[in-house]
Amino acid sequence: MAEKQILIICGEASGDLNAANLVNAVKTIAPETGFSCVGGEMLRQSGAKVICDIKELSVIGLFDVFSKLPRFFALKKRILQELKQSKFDAVIFVDFSGFNLRLAREINKTIPAIYYISPQVWASRPGRIKTIKKYIDRMLVLFKFEKDFYAKFGIQAEFIGHPLLDIVKPTMDKPGLLSNLGFSGGKKTFALLPGSRCAEVEKILPVMLNACRLMENKLGSIQIVIAKSTQVDWAVYKRITDRFNLNIKIIEGKTYDCINIADFCLVASGTATLEAAIMQKPFAVVYKMGWLNYLLYRPQVKVKFISLVNILSGRLIVPEFVQFNADPKKISSLAINLLKNPAELDKIRQNLVKLNEMLGEKGASQRAARIITDFLRDK
Numbered sequence: 542m543a544e545k546q547i548l549i550i551c552g553e554a555s556g557d558l559n560a561a562n563l564v565n566a567v568k569t570i571a572p573e574t575g576f577s578c579v580g581g582e583m584l585r586q587s588g589a590k591v592i593c594d595i596k597e598l599s600v601i602g603l604f605d606v607f608s609k610l611p612r613f614f615a616l617k618k619r620i621l622q623e624l625k626q627s628k629f630d631a632v633i634f635v636d637f638s639g640f641n642l643r644l645a646r647e648i649n650k651t652i653p654a655i656y657y658i659s660p661q662v663w664a665s666r667p668g669r670i671k672t673i674k675k676y677i678d679r680m681l682v683l684f685k686f687e688k689d690f691y692a693k694f695g696i697q698a699e700f701i702g703h704p705l706l707d708i709v710k711p712t713m714d715k716p717g718l719l720s721n722l723g724f725s726g727g728k729k730t731f732a733l734l735p736g737s738r739c740a741e742v743e744k745i746l747p748v749m750l751n752a753c754r755l756m757e758n759k760l761g762s763i764q765i766v767i768a769k770s771t772q773v774d775w776a777v778y779k780r781i782t783d784r785f786n787l788n789i790k791i792i793e794g795k796t797y798d799c800i801n802i803a804d805f806c807l808v809a810s811g812t813a814t815l816e817a818a819i820m821q822k823p824f825a826v827v828y829k830m831g832w833l834n835y836l837l838y839r840p841q842v843k844v845k846f847i848s849l850v851n852i853l854s855g856r857l858i859v860p861e862f863v864q865f866n867a868d869p870k871k872i873s874s875l876a877i878n879l880l881k882n883p884a885e886l887d888k889i890r891q892n893l894v895k896l897n898e899m900l901g902e903k904g905a906s907q908r909a910a911r912i913i914t915d916f917l918r919d920k
Contacts, residue, residue, distance in 0.1 A: 544573045544574065544575065545571065545573075545574050545575070545630040545631070545917050546574075546575045546576075546577070546627065546628060546629045546630055547567075547574060547575070547576050547577075547629060547630060547631050547632070547633060547917075548576075548577050548578065548620075548623070548624070548627075548629045548631070548632045548633070549563075549564070549576060549577070549578040549579070549580060549584065549589065549632075549633045549635060550578070550579045550620065550632065550633070550634050550635065550637065550640075550641055550644065551578070551579065551580050551581075551584075551595065551634075551635035551636060551637055552579070552595050552636070552637030552640055552641075553595065553636065553637060553737060553738070553772075554581065554595075554737035554770055554771065554772050555636070555737065555811065555812035556580075556595075556635040556636045556637055556658065557580050557581035557582070557583045557584055557595060558583050558708075559635060559636075559657070559658060559704050559906075560578065560580060560583070560584055560587075560589075560633070560635045560657070561580075561583035561584045561586065561587040561589075562587075562704055562707070562708065562906040563633070563635075563657060563704075563906050563909055563910060563913075564576050564584065564587040564588065564589055565587050565906070566906040566907045566909065566910035567910040567913060567914060568587075568588070569907075569910070570910055570911060570914050571914050574914075575590075576588065576589035576590065577589060577590040577591075577592055577623070577627070577629075578590065578591055578592065579591075579592060579593045579595060579616065579620065580594070580595055581594060581595045581596065581771070581772065582771055592619070592620075592623060593616055593619065593620075595772070596772050613640055616640075617640070617643070617644055617647065620644060621647060621648075624648065624651075624652070629652055630652065630653070630917055631652060631653040631654070631655055631913075631916075631917055632648060632652055632653070632654050632655070633655045633656075633657050633913070634654065634655070634656045634657065634677075635657050635658050636658040636660070638660030638661075638662075638669065641656075641660075642660065642669055642672045642673070642676075645672065645676040645677060646672060646676055648676070649676065650676060650678070653678045653679070653916070653917070654676060654677050654678050654679075655677070655678060655679040655680075655681065655913060655916070656673065656677045656679070656680050656681065657681045657909060658681075658682075658683060659680060659681075659682045659683070659687050659691075659698070660673070663686075663687065663690050670691075670694050670696070673691075673696060674694060674695065674696050678916075679699070679912070679913075679916055680696060680697070680698035680699065681698070681699050681701050681909050681912060681913075682698045682699065682700055682701070683700075683701065683702065683703045683704070683900075683901075683905070684700070684703070684853065684899075684900075685700050685899070685901070686853075687700070688700040699912055700901065701901070701905045701908040701909045701912070702900060702901025702902055702903070702904070702905040702908065703815070703900040703901055703905055704905040704906045704909075705812070705815055705816060705819055705900075706819065706897075706900055706901070706902070706903045706905065707903050707904065707905065707906065709797055709816050709819040709820060710797060711797045711798045711800075711801035711820075712795065712797070712798055713798050713801075715801055715802050718798050718801070718802050719802055722764075722766065722790045722792075722802075723790075724764045724766075724788075724790070724802070725764065728761075728762055728763060728764050729756075729760055729763045729764070729804050729805075729880065730763070730764050730765075730766065730802050730803050730804050731753055731756070731763060731764070731765050731766070731803055731804065731805055731806070731807065731876075732765075732766050732767075732768060732799040732800050732802070732803035732805075732806040732807075732822075733746065733749045733750070733753075733765060733766070733767045733768070733806070733807050734767075734768045734796065734799070734800075734806060734807070734808045734809055734813040734816075734817070735749055735767070735807075735809050735827075736770065736809035736811065736813075737770040737772050737773070737811070737812075737813075738770070738772065738773070739772075739773045739774070739777055740830070741809055741830075742770070742773050742777055742778065742781070743777065743781070744829045744830060745809050745827055745828065745829055745867075746767070746778070746781050746782075747781055747784075748827055748829060748867050748868075748869055748872070749807045749827055749872075750765075750781070750782065750784075750785045750787065750789075751785075751869035752807065752827075752869040752870075752872035752873040752876070753765055753785075753787060753807075753873075754785060754787060754869075755869055755870060755873035756873045756876060756877060757787065759873070759877050760877065760880070762788065763787075763788070764788045764790075765787055765788060765789045765790070766789075766790050766791075766792060766799045766802065766803070767782070767789060767790070767791045767792070767799070768792060768795070768796040768799040768800075768813075769791050769792060769793040769794075770793075771793060771794055775791075775793075778791050796813065796816060797816065797820065800816065800817055800820050800822050801820065801822075803822060804823075804880065805822075805823055805824065805825075805876050805879065805880060806822055806823070806824035806825075807824065807825055807827050807872065807876075808824045808825070808826055808827070809826070809827060809828055810826050810828040810847045810848050810849075810861075810863075811849075812849075814826055814848045814849055814850045814859070815849055815850065815900075818850045818859075818893045818896050818897065819893075819897055819900070821890050821893045821894060821897070822893075823859075823879060823886050823889045823890065824859055825859060825860045825861070825862060825872060825875060825876065826847065826848040826850075826851075826859060826860065826861040826862065826863070827862045827863075827867050827872060828847055828861075828862070828863050828864070828867065829863070829864055829867045830864070846861060847861055847863050848861055850893070850896060853896060853899055854892065854895075854896055854899075858889065858892040858893070858896070859889060859892075859893075860875055862875075
């Protein structure tokens with residue numbers, strides 16, 4: 542394939558990770574390919590030229606979107622200018638659908654448009670399907686049901702499996718990390734994954750820590766590890782954790798190690814639920830946003846569950862504590878009961894094994910890279 546230049550647009554930490562793995566996979570097939578991006582540290586490490594960092598882009602709810610509209614307008618203008626000034630052979634959109642689909646309309650097929658990691662139009666805002674059909678040349682989806690879903694609307698989507706299957710694994714063994722953290726192997730360890738956005742951490746982490754405080758009252762001394770997002774400042778975590786007299790350690794960029802050492806996890810809805818599921822670690826989903834945002838957002842959601850794990854399973858296999866139900870007493874009671882009932886924990890693990898079978902086979906990034914390079918070779 543002759544040298545190609547590709548622009549990648551993502552807006553969140555999970556998209557940055559998956560896009561970086563895609564870049565690395567493309568370079569194994571076509572090492573001369575050049576990449577520019579709206580992205581973060583993972584894409585930067587992959588060798589992509591970052592034209593705008595995503596750190597300030599992630600939003601939760603309608604009001605957060607409104608507050609950042611000037612930033613999004615400026616970013617869209619900058620990207621369109623970049624497209625005029627530089628000769629790109631394709632643009633790859635990675636999730637971040639609220640921004641990316643509007644940008645796709647502005648680009649209006651002047652260059653090939655590929656969508657990697659589908660917008661969850663099957664869960665909310667189905668009207669976006671028309672935009673996808675009109676402005677996107679190639680859809681690459683992570684779940685088999687998405688391929689079937691798009692087919693109903695005459696959209697050809699290619700199922701590649703989930704890229705997390707290749708990357709979700711700890712870098713240290715459990716005894717080694719427990720020792721490094723000064724944790725005891727004889728105490729219950731809880732991993733908290735409160736999200737990758739500042740607003741999520743500020744809303745969800747206090748709920749999780751209050752639940753942990755109640756669990757310590759019942760279980761005795763516990764130890765807590767918080768998986769820090771690289772997109773959220775340390776000061777945010779410190780401000781929250783300083784209010785709690787608990788044995789807490791915060792680790793950045795080691796999510797899978799945090800999950801690995803835990804007896805039980807509390808996880809914000811999102812990619813992290815799949816990460817915990819792939820590691821077959823028992824967990825509960827905790828999610829909360831501003832109540833006005835929630836009241837505006839909830840009517841748009843067409844699925845019964847909030848967690849991808851439960852959505853894919855078609856039933857509740859991990860407990861969910863969402864919004865008004867995100868109550869520390871309920872969360873702590875559930876976790877304590879599960880930890881005292883090994884049979885129920887095993888049942889959750891068995892269900893997670895079945896879920897993993899639904900995620901396809903390893904090698905998703907390589908399959909996506911091959912599809913993309915073949916597609917551009919024909920252009």
